[in-house]
Amino acid sequence: MLRDKSMIEPxxxxxxxxxxxxxESEALQGALPIGQFNPQKCAYGLYAEQFSTTAFTAPRHENxxxxxxxxxxxxxxxxxxxxxxxxxxxAPLSGPPCPPNVMRWDAQPICETPTDFIDGLTTIAANGDxxxxxxxxxxxxxxxxxxxxxxxxxxxxxxxxxxxxxxxxARTELGLLKVKPGEIMVIPRGxxxxxxxxDEPIRGYVCENYGAPxxxxxxxxxxxxxxxxxxxxxxxxxxxxxxxxASCLVTKFMGELYxxxxxxxxxxxxxxxxxxxxxxxxxxxxxxxxxVSFDHPDPSIFTVLTSPSDTAGTANMDFVIxxxxxxxxxxxxxxxWYHRNVMSEFMGLIHGVYDAKETGFEPGGMSLHNCMTPxxxxxxxxxxxxxxxxxxQKYASTLAFMFESRYVIAPTEFALHTATRQKNYLGxxxxxxxxxxxxA
Ligand code: FE2
Numbered sequence: 354m355l356r357d358k359s360m361i362e363p364x365x366x367x368x369x370x371x372x373x374x375x376x377e378s379e380a381l382q383g384a385l386p387i388g389q390f391n392p393q394k395c396a397y398g399l400y401a402e403q404f405s406t407t408a409f410t411a412p413r414h415e416n417x418x419x420x421x422x423x424x425x426x427x428x429x430x431x432x433x434x435x436x437x438x439x440x441x442x443x444a445p446l447s448g449p450p451c452p453p454n455v456m457r458w459d460a461q462p463i464c465e466t467p468t469d470f471i472d473g474l475t476t477i478a479a480n481g482d483x484x485x486x487x488x489x490x491x492x493x494x495x496x497x498x499x500x501x502x503x504x505x506x507x508x509x510x511x512x513x514x515x516x517x518x519x520x521x522x523a524r525t526e527l528g529l530l531k532v533k534p535g536e537i538m539v540i541p542r543g544x545x546x547x548x549x550x551x552d553e554p555i556r557g558y559v560c561e562n563y564g565a566p567x568x569x570x571x572x573x574x575x576x577x578x579x580x581x582x583x584x585x586x587x588x589x590x591x592x593x594x595x596x597x598x599a600s601c602l603v604t605k606f607m608g609e610l611y612x613x614x615x616x617x618x619x620x621x622x623x624x625x626x627x628x629x630x631x632x633x634x635x636x637x638x639x640x641x642x643x644x645v646s647f648d649h650p651d652p653s654i655f656t657v658l659t660s661p662s663d664t665a666g667t668a669n670m671d672f673v674i675x676x677x678x679x680x681x682x683x684x685x686x687x688x689x690w691y692h693r694n695v696m697s698e699f700m701g702l703i704h705g706v707y708d709a710k711e712t713g714f715e716p717g718g719m720s721l722h723n724c725m726t727p728x729x730x731x732x733x734x735x736x737x738x739x740x741x742x743x744x745x746q747k748y749a750s751t752l753a754f755m756f757e758s759r760y761v762i763a764p765t766e767f768a769l770h771t772a773t774r775q776k777n778y779l780g781x782x783x784x785x786x787x788x789x790x791x792x793a
Contacts, residue, residue, distance in 0.1 A: 361594070362522075366529045368587035372569055372632070373417075378528065378591040379624035390420045390626075399623055400426045406511070406541045406566060406629040417541070417566055419627025421526065424595060425617060427545075430602060433611035439472060442765050443509060443608030444479035444488050444563070451763035453726050457778040458771070460717025463495050463518070463554045470496045470548040471505050471603055471610075474559065477768045478699060478721065480760035481669070483509040483563045484607055487662075488760050489670045490561040491699055499549035502600040504619050506545045509605050510563040513658075513672060514538045514548070515754060517703050517717050519555035523548050526622045527630045528589025534703055535752060537672075538633045539567055539658070545602065545619045546631070556717060558701045560756050564669035566629075567658040575642055581657045585638035588630050594618035636752065641678045647685050652755070667759045668696075675707060675753040681745045688738050691729030697762045698722045698755055705751030709734055713781060714753075720778070724761050731781035 369376050379385040384399060386392050391401040399422040406417045442448075464473050473495040481488015490510070514521075520533040525546040532538045534557070540546055548555075569581055596618045603612050634657070642654050652673055660669040680687050688709045700707075700720045707714050709730040714720060722728040730738065756762075768774065 362529060362592075366531055367590050368530075368633075369590060370584050370587055372581075372583040372586040373628050374588070375626065375628050376588050376630060377626035378589075380591040380593055381623055384422055384591075384624035385626060386422070395422055397623065399423060402426050404543065404627070404629060406543065415565075417627075417629035419527070419625055419629045421622045422624040424593070424621035424623065427619070429615070429617075430619075431614040433604065433613045436603070436610050436612050438608075438610040440475040440767055441492070441605070441610065442476035442479060442490070443483045443605075444490060444763075445482050446479050446763055446765060448763075448766040449769060451723070451761060453723060455720070455722055455726055455728055455778055456764065457714065457720040457775045458718055458768070459773040459775065460715055461493050461495065461556075461771070461773055463556050464497055467498045468496055469498050469500045469503065470494060471500065471503060475767060476765050477719065478762045478764045480697070480758055480762050481563055486563050487669065488563050489660075489756065489758055489762075490563070491756060491762070492559040492561060493556070494559055495554070495556045496548070496550055497554040500547040502598070504545050504547055504600060504602050505605075506543060506602060507540075507561065507605045508543055509608065510561045511542045511566055512540045513560040513562065513567065514540070514557060515559070515701065515703070516555065516557040517701070518557065519553045520551045521548050521555050522551055523631065524592075524620055525589060525631045526620055527625050528592045530587070530589050530631060530633050532633050535637060536633055536635045537657075538631060540631045541566065541629050544631060547620075558719070560670060560672070562660050562670055564660045564662060567660050567672070570656045570659045570671075579640045579642055581634065581639055586632045586634050588632045591622060591624050593623050594620045636674055636676060639674060639676055641676055643678060643680075644682050644685075647683050649682065649685060649687065649690055652689065662759055664759070669758065669760075671755075671757045673755040673757055675751065675755075677747070677749050677751060679745060679747055683743060685743070686738055687741075687743075687746075688730045688734055691727065693725050693727050694722075695724055696757050696759055697724050698757050699762050700753060700755045703752040703754065705753075707751065707753040708748060710781065713775065713778070721762060721764065732784035732786075735785065
């Protein structure tokens with residue numbers, strides 16, 4: 354019999370603030386050792402366990418690790434055995450070749466049969482190679498029930514969760530987070546967690562980052578403030594389950610799913626200290642930088658988080674948002690320009706209307722414009738934006754985002770053939786007129 358989790362969770366979840374800080378937290382007073390990490394005996398009979406998501410020898414400014422003080426070490430578990438991975442896929446994909454076409458999908462319907470977060474994961478696209486820690490996968494999630502006695506752990510990458518519908522609660526080894534549409538959450542590679550709907554079915558996007566952990570982009574001449582500020586990133590405080598009932602840890606490893614039985618909850622960390630931890634961020638905190646004179650800057654000005662690759666300025670994955678903002682550019686075509694890009698672009702829409710596509714790109718939907726695939730505003734948007742009177746204009750009630758990667762984003766076989774793939778996306782540019790007549 355499962356406990357009612359609402360009996361053991363606080364009504365108001367607390368967070369500590371600061372991106373990549375050395376956070377520390379204890380759910381029982383005195384559980385966190387002072388002045389050292391692994392004393393001969395830990396308080397309360399806890400076990401010390403180090404959790405490293407970068408190599409021990411990673412440069413100090415990139416190093417991520419957390420010390421956990423837990424009821425049992427993580428190895429207190431049964432052996433793994435493989436289970437069905439459903440529609441979850443991992444790069445390198447073995448499916449059909451990736452065509453260079455522009456692609457767009459309607460929103461995937463929310464699951465109707467009882468489905469938890471793990472079973473509701475569907476892979477849309479991937480690139481790189483999870484086994485060499487390069488690239489990403491893009492999944493959709495949809496769940497209408499809690500994970501109950503199941504817990505999830507992903508050894509293949511960290512998970513960025515981008516809710517599109519419904520608030521969720523994440524119970525993690527390092528504490529609790531509530532996340533709703535308009536916010537994002539990042540769960541480091543290897544952290545054990547549950548994600549449950551709170552009061553309605555949930556749906557959204559997941560970027561599984563096989564590469565370097567997400568970090569804040571450099572600001573360059575923008576200066577010491579602006580874009581995503583460190584202070585707005587929220588980390589959980591220590592919270593634990595001390596239970597002695599059967600549970601199951603599902604682990605994703607090298608693209609396959611495995612499960613192991615436990616006689617207790619794996620969320621048994623009573624205190625912790627470190628900088629590798631889940632965090633959430635409210636996208637409305639993003640300080641938008643844009644032109645106050647003319648021309649449309651590159652969308653990199655909207656980068657919230659980046660996973661760098663080994664080539665400077667060329668990301669494994671950039672997470673970019675198109676939030677509410679004022680447009681004031683003079684003598685400028687204000688929507689995104691037509692372009693071809695060496696980087697590959699996957700877009701999703703959380704709510705509202707995206708300025709380059711006023712029809713056909715719906716909340717929960719997605720589009721894919723791969724390396725060198727031409728794209729830009731649809732024909733009607735071009736005509737309108739070319740003739741609008743350029744007064745200051747507020748783009749309100751809109752929130753689109755982009756996962757942008759240096760590696761070609763290949764759709765899965767499911768994504769290529771699912772009924773939600775639009776058959777005539779190209780048609781939105783079909784009415785582009787020839788305006789050229791040779792006369793100045
Ligand atoms: Fe683009």
